[in-house]
Amino acid sequence: MNRVWLFFHKMGSPPWFYRFSGKLLPWLWGLFFVLAAWGLYLGLVKAPPDYLQGESARIMYIHVPAAWMSMLIYVLVAAMGLIGLVWHVRIAEIMAICSAPIGAFFTAIALATGSLWGRPTWGTYWVWDARLTSELVLLFLYLGVIALYNSFDEPRKAARAASLLALVGVVNLPIIHYSVTWWNTLHQGTSISASGSSIHPSMLWPLLIMAVATKFFYAANLLVRTRHRLLLQDHRKQWVRNVIMKEGS
Amino acid sequence: MPHAPFIIAAYGVAAVMLTWCAIGPLLAGRKLARQLRSKYQEADHAPNS
Numbered sequence: 001m002n003r004v005w006l007f008f009h010k011m012g013s014p015p016w017f018y019r020f021s022g023k024l025l026p027w028l029w030g031l032f033f034v035l036a037a038w039g040l041y042l043g044l045v046k047a048p049p050d051y052l053q054g055e056s057a058r059i060m061y062i063h064v065p066a067a068w069m070s071m072l073i074y075v076l077v078a079a080m081g082l083i084g085l086v087w088h089v090r091i092a093e094i095m096a097i098c099s100a101p102i103g104a105f106f107t108a109i110a111l112a113t114g115s116l117w118g119r120p121t122w123g124t125y126w127v128w129d130a131r132l133t134s135e136l137v138l139l140f141l142y143l144g145v146i147a148l149y150n151s152f153d154e155p156r157k158a159a160r161a162a163s164l165l166a167l168v169g170v171v172n173l174p175i176i177h178y179s180v181t182w183w184n185t186l187h188q189g190t191s192i193s194a195s196g197s198s199i200h201p202s203m204l205w206p207l208l209i210m211a212v213a214t215k216f217f218y219a220a221n222l223l224v225r226t227r228h229r230l231l232l233q234d235h236r237k238q239w240v241r242n243v244i245m246k247e248g249s
Numbered sequence: 250m251p252h253a254p255f256i257i258a259a260y261g262v263a264a265v266m267l268t269w270c271a272i273g274p275l276l277a278g279r280k281l282a283r284q285l286r287s288k289y290q291e292a293d294h295a296p297n298s
Contacts, residue, residue, distance in 0.1 A: 044256075055252040059259045066263065105270040112266075113259040120250050221271055228278040235285055244285045 028220035035213035043206035073103035081163025093159035098225035104142035130179035
């Protein structure tokens, strides 16, 4: 068995996952704080104002990474849900459901900051255009996944139902992404694509640094939530007893 | 229209939400650990344990 497969097999063991994630957490939080501080400094202090939108374009450094995270996390919720459904990997089920609230937070941030950017730019906080509406639908999908999971008493059944809903909701992601192309929307078009970027490097770098920082935030937050849920689900097992009594001594 | 209030509000909202998202599970985890610890200690000191 090669090392990658061995690692994934080990990750499936709750006690091993708990120990490993505990060692990883300070590094993830540390990297998040350093990158966020660096990105915010470059974005809010060093980057120039936009030639057209002026200072309000600085909202981009939180709005765009949050919007990217809202979609990325949904893909991960669906992918981990699928792994849970097909291979019955309990850690994947738990990580899928623990990702959903983080995704909901990022979606809410994207909507709120976008609205605050819209007022000085478009003259309105909200408009029912395709990009904004499909992003709002994403927030409802996250809330639906969380509500469905919490409506079951048995965690494995709850995870399966929530995973199915998450998989159905994946159809919304291409709608969000291509909404600015398929429809005539108030929201601006894509500035960064696989073929390049139309943003000047002085504004692009803080944006990319903030995008990486939010990935570390997600990873750290996900591990904290997964560890908590593992303790909750396995509290009758000996490994949890050992962990809790050792941490308290 | 001055842009500063919108920028401050956007970063303020994001900071509050991210803090809530990060601190909530940390506090819940500590509370759970305390509850489990006292439960295990009670079980250890029960007469028939």
